[in-house]
Amino acid sequence: MLSLQDQMKQAVAISAVNQIRDGMILGLGSGSTAALMIQELGARIKKKELNDIVGVTTSFQGEVLATELGIPLKSLNAVSHIDLAIDGADEVDPHFQLIKGGGACHVQEKLVAARAKKFVVVVDSTKLVDKLNLSFLLPVEVLPGAWHQVKEQLEEMGAEVKLRMAQRKAGPIVTDQGNLVLDILFKDGISDPMSMESRINNIPGVLENGLFVNLVDQVLVGEINNNEVSVRDLIKVQ
Numbered sequence: 001m002l003s004l005q006d007q008m009k010q011a012v013a014i015s016a017v018n019q020i021r022d023g024m025i026l027g028l029g030s031g032s033t034a035a036l037m038i039q040e041l042g043a044r045i046k047k048k049e050l051n052d053i054v055g056v057t058t059s060f061q062g063e064v065l066a067t068e069l070g071i072p073l074k075s076l077n078a079v080s081h082i083d084l085a086i087d088g089a090d091e092v093d094p095h096f097q098l099i100k101g102g103g104a105c106h107v108q109e110k111l112v113a114a115r116a117k118k119f120v121v122v123v124d125s126t127k128l129v130d131k132l133n134l135s136f137l138l139p140v141e142v143l144p145g146a147w148h149q150v151k152e153q154l155e156e157m158g159a160e161v162k163l164r165m166a167q168r169k170a171g172p173i174v175t176d177q178g179n180l181v182l183d184i185l186f187k188d189g190i191s192d193p194m195s196m197e198s199r200i201n202n203i204p205g206v207l208e209n210g211l212f213v214n215l216v217d218q219v220l221v222g223e224i225n226n227n228e229v230s231v232r233d234l235i236k237v238q
């Protein structure tokens, strides 16, 4: 029996896959909701309900899953465009700005989202927030040799900063690119995601942060009302 949250994730994953058409080049996101979407895509390809699909993954997680499901893959460098990218998120604000990177995959996720003609975000209703970074920590990928210097500079900007540690492995998390992740919190949240995104990325040693600004075309939200799972196409506040 799936938990309520997993039922919401499953519903949005299916709803996003319903937008896929034959011949599309797809950006395949990372995380548990995106994994459900990849599984649904794999099942439809296997049943020949979808044909001539090419996927561009955003993480080693997605690459392993898509390979096991027989989804044809190409690298980002090998495609001229991406028709549709589908990915999860950790926080979504009313203006469709995001925090991503809970799975430390935000570098490749942002590249794929930026390349996509349409970027659809799939979340359950727990991810909707009024203001970013009041509860979910903002991930910042840093070069291993610069983590302490970057940490100090982020602290000077007023952030609380923690090096993300691995579980069942001594030491820090290492990203798919071989870097480290600092998780940061501004205790009053982030009021201006656009300026914060570039301020953080301007610190030497930072590769990318998890603020996704003005990239999202559509947010699909899985909800539970009266014990029924439904999917809402969220309306953006301008």
Ligand SMILES: O=C(CO)[C@H](O)[C@H](O)COP(=O)(O)O
Pocket: 029, 030, 031, 032, 033, 034, 087, 088, 089, 090, 099, 100, 101, 102, 103, 104, 105, 106, 109
């Ligand atoms: O950004 C991500 C990974 O870097 C994920 O999309 C995000 O963490 C959401 O994951 P989930 O669907 O498991 O809640």
